[in-house]
Amino acid sequence: MSWFDNWHLPKWFYQMASPKWFFDFGARLQPWFAALALLFIVCGLVWGLLYAPADYQQGNSFRIMYVHVPAAILSQSIFLMMGVTGAIGLIWKMKVAFMVARACTLVGASFTALALITGAIWGKPTWGAYWVWDARLTSTLIMLFLYTGVMALNQAIADRSVAGRATAILAIIGSINIPVIKYSVEWWNTLHQASTFTLTAKPSMPPEMYMPLLFMVLGCYCLCAWLVVQGTRNEILDQERQASWVARYLEDQ
Amino acid sequence: MMSFVLSIIRRDLLLVMRYPAEMVNPLVFFVLVVALFPMGVSPEAKLLSQAAAGVVWVAALLATLLSLDILFKADFADGSLEQLLLAPQPVWALVLAKVVVHWLVSGLPLVLLSPVVATMLFLPTEAMPALLLSLLVGTPTLSLFGAVGAALVTGVKTGGMLISLLVLPLYIPVLLFGTGAVAAAAQGMPVAGYLAYLGAMLVFALMVTPWAAATALKIGQMQG
Numbered sequence: 001m002s003w004f005d006n007w008h009l010p011k012w013f014y015q016m017a018s019p020k021w022f023f024d025f026g027a028r029l030q031p032w033f034a035a036l037a038l039l040f041i042v043c044g045l046v047w048g049l050l051y052a053p054a055d056y057q058q059g060n061s062f063r064i065m066y067v068h069v070p071a072a073i074l075s076q077s078i079f080l081m082m083g084v085t086g087a088i089g090l091i092w093k094m095k096v097a098f099m100v101a102r103a104c105t106l107v108g109a110s111f112t113a114l115a116l117i118t119g120a121i122w123g124k125p126t127w128g129a130y131w132v133w134d135a136r137l138t139s140t141l142i143m144l145f146l147y148t149g150v151m152a153l154n155q156a157i158a159d160r161s162v163a164g165r166a167t168a169i170l171a172i173i174g175s176i177n178i179p180v181i182k183y184s185v186e187w188w189n190t191l192h193q194a195s196t197f198t199l200t201a202k203p204s205m206p207p208e209m210y211m212p213l214l215f216m217v218l219g220c221y222c223l224c225a226w227l228v229v230q231g232t233r234n235e236i237l238d239q240e241r242q243a244s245w246v247a248r249y250l251e252d253q
Numbered sequence: 254m255m256s257f258v259l260s261i262i263r264r265d266l267l268l269v270m271r272y273p274a275e276m277v278n279p280l281v282f283f284v285l286v287v288a289l290f291p292m293g294v295s296p297e298a299k300l301l302s303q304a305a306a307g308v309v310w311v312a313a314l315l316a317t318l319l320s321l322d323i324l325f326k327a328d329f330a331d332g333s334l335e336q337l338l339l340a341p342q343p344v345w346a347l348v349l350a351k352v353v354v355h356w357l358v359s360g361l362p363l364v365l366l367s368p369v370v371a372t373m374l375f376l377p378t379e380a381m382p383a384l385l386l387s388l389l390v391g392t393p394t395l396s397l398f399g400a401v402g403a404a405l406v407t408g409v410k411t412g413g414m415l416i417s418l419l420v421l422p423l424y425i426p427v428l429l430f431g432t433g434a435v436a437a438a439a440q441g442m443p444v445a446g447y448l449a450y451l452g453a454m455l456v457f458a459l460m461v462t463p464w465a466a467a468t469a470l471k472i473g474q475m476q477g
Contacts, residue, residue, distance in 0.1 A: 090468070145422040152418045156409045165472040166405050169465050170419060173401055176461065177423055180454070184426035188433060 017094040019236045020245050026229040033226035040219030048212030055209075064122045066213055070220035071115035072136075075143055076178065078108030078224065082150070083175030086168025096232070098164025099239065101171060102154060103231025107224055109147035115140055135189035139182050146174045160239055257342040261350035268327075269358050275323050276358045283316040283363055287370040298375040305374035306384060306435030312370070313363050313388060314424050317395045318417050320359040324351050324403040325470065334407070338474060344467035348404070352396045352463075360392035376435070383438030383447075387431040390451040397458040398423045404469035427454060 015021045048066035055062040082104045089097030119137060120130040131137065150167050157163035240246050269276055290308045291301055328334035337347055367388055368381055376384065402420035409415060434447035 142422050142425055145418070149419045149422060152415055153405060156406070156411055156415050159475075162472055162475055165475075166469060169401070169469050169472070170405060173398075173423065173461065173465050177426075180426050180457070181422075184429045184450075188429040 017092065017096055019096055019099075019240050020243070022096050023233050023236050023249075026233050030226055030229055033222045033229065037219050037222035037226055040215045040222060044212045044215030044219055048209075048216065052209045052212055053206070058126055061122060061125045064118050066216045068115055068118040068122060069213060070217045071111045071118065072140060073217060074220055074224055075108060075112035075115055075140065077221075078104050078111065078228075079143065079146065079171070079178065080175050081228075082108065082171040086171040089164060090168050090172075095161060095164065095239070096236070098161070098168060099232045099235040100228060101168060102164060102235055103228045105147060105151050105154060105167075107227045107231065109144065109151060111220075111224070112140060112144045112147055116144065133189065135186040138189070139185045142181055142185070143178075150174070254342060254346055257340070258346050258350045258353075261337075261347060262354055265351065265354040266357070269323070269354070275320075276362065279316040279320040279359050280362050280366060282319060283312050283366065284370055286312040286315060287374065291374070302375040302377060305371055305376035306380065306432045306439070308374060309367055309371050309376075309384065310388075310391075310428055310431045310435075313367070313392065314395065314421070314428060316363060317359055317392065317399060318420060320355070321399040321403045321416055321420070322413070323358065324355050324400055325407045326403075329407045329473075334470070335474060338470060344470060345463035348400055348463045348466040348470070352393075352400050355400070356393050356396040360396055364388045364392060377439050379441070380435050380439040383434045383444045386444070386448055387434040387451060390448055390455060391427045391431045394427050394451070394455045394458045395424060397455075397462040400466040401462050401469060404466040404473065407470065407473045427451065430454070 016025075044066060049063055052063070054060050082101045085097045085101040085104070088094060089101065116137075119140070123132065124130050150170055153170055154163050154167050157166055237246055237250075287308055290304070294300065294304070325334060328337065338344060340347070364385060367384055371381060371384055399416075399420055402416045402423075405419060406416050430447050430450045434444045434451070437447060438444050
């Protein structure tokens with residue numbers, strides 16, 4: 001494995017492992033994330049809610065998708081990120097990676113809950129029911145259960161470093177199970193109720209409806225990045241409170 | 254390695270034989286949950302025969318869940334788990350041995366008992382082989398994923414409730430394909446596809462879970 005011995009990850013990857021370095025680096029990144037999130041979300045919301053044309057079938061109720069779709073996309077992305085950061089933490093023994101994963105949990109669970117709630121509000125006028133056992137709804141609900149499992153395990157173990165490692169394993173097992181769960185639920189649903197409810201397929205969504213959605217997705221990714229960095233920085237301050245630089249930082253505040 | 258695994262299996266089976274309640278309680282629970290269903294919903298044969306597969310599978314899931322405690326808890330409490338982790342043999346071999354014992358003690362009896370409870374729920378006779386086979390292939394997967402949950406909560410005080418939150422979402426695909434197989438058999442459709450998926454999940458679980466449970470056990474030891 002000589003090729004492997006000579007191969008190194010970029011320097012910034014190892015720098016991330018230092019809580020102080022991450023704390024400062026995060027502080028420099030945050031204004032950018034905040035500005036981009038604000039820009040994209042304000043543009044996307046104003047465009048989507050005020051100017052985008054109403055759907056010819058659903059009228060104005062379709063506009064909830066400008067919140068619903070980004071939330072649903074993020075709920076999966078963040079779980080995957082939890083699995084990846086957990087794996088990084090276990091492989092390279094980086095406690096900052098566990099802190100990032102911990103910060104992801106609440107953000108991800110919130111977006112999943114938001115996706116379910118907005119979906120239910122949209123489902124009532126469109127399908128006539130707040131909840132149907134549709135494949136996508138069901139797999140999002142299972143996603144929320146996975147998040148609650150990770151949070152419960154995190155809460156149950158007092159020692160933060162042990163909790164970080166234990167939840168990393170759960171997050172990894174959960175993330176590799178996401179496709180299995182997704183496809184099994186889809187198969188189950190198509191077998192039992194062959195498309196009673198078709199999600200109004202929009203293969204030809206016009207750009208003036210599609211662009212605001214793209215803006216919202218990008219904006220929510222930036223918002224999520226800001227939230228995760230902020231959560232991680234809070235976690236660093238809490239876990240590193242013995243360190244002298246934390247004391248100096250808090251004095252300066 | 255093989256002798257290590259076999260000696261663990263023999264030791265744990267012997268321990269279970271000394272305290273048979275550990276083996277019998279989940280089975281009683283299984284029958285009890287199934288018996289609650291007709292009382293709670295309706296004793297009507299038509300309705301019950303439709304729900305039978307789902308009820309038996311859900312009861313099997315819950316019974317497996319409740320029996321997960323026998324995997325590592327006692328060994329953790331008396332300190333023998335720590336000694337086993339110090340053994341030169343890899344920890345995943347220990348996990349596999351424990352899972353084999355767990356399946357022999359909880360999974361296999363459930364499979365053998367399932368035709369009885371399924372008959373009580375008026376499951377059509379032609380669906381009975383599918384129920385047996387799907388449980389036979391599915392319950393080892395339940396034991397394997399359960400081992401990860403049990404390993405994660407060893408040493409956690411409030412383990413009982415927590416483990417169900419961790420493990421049940423992972424059981425959902427097994428439940429879907431298990432009940433799907435029985436439903437297909439009841440309609441006279443082929444079940445081989447469902448069983449193949451259950452088998453694939455078993456292989457997948459065999460690859461992933463021993464490593465995950467072993468890592469979790471080692472982490473649990475750090476909690477002094």
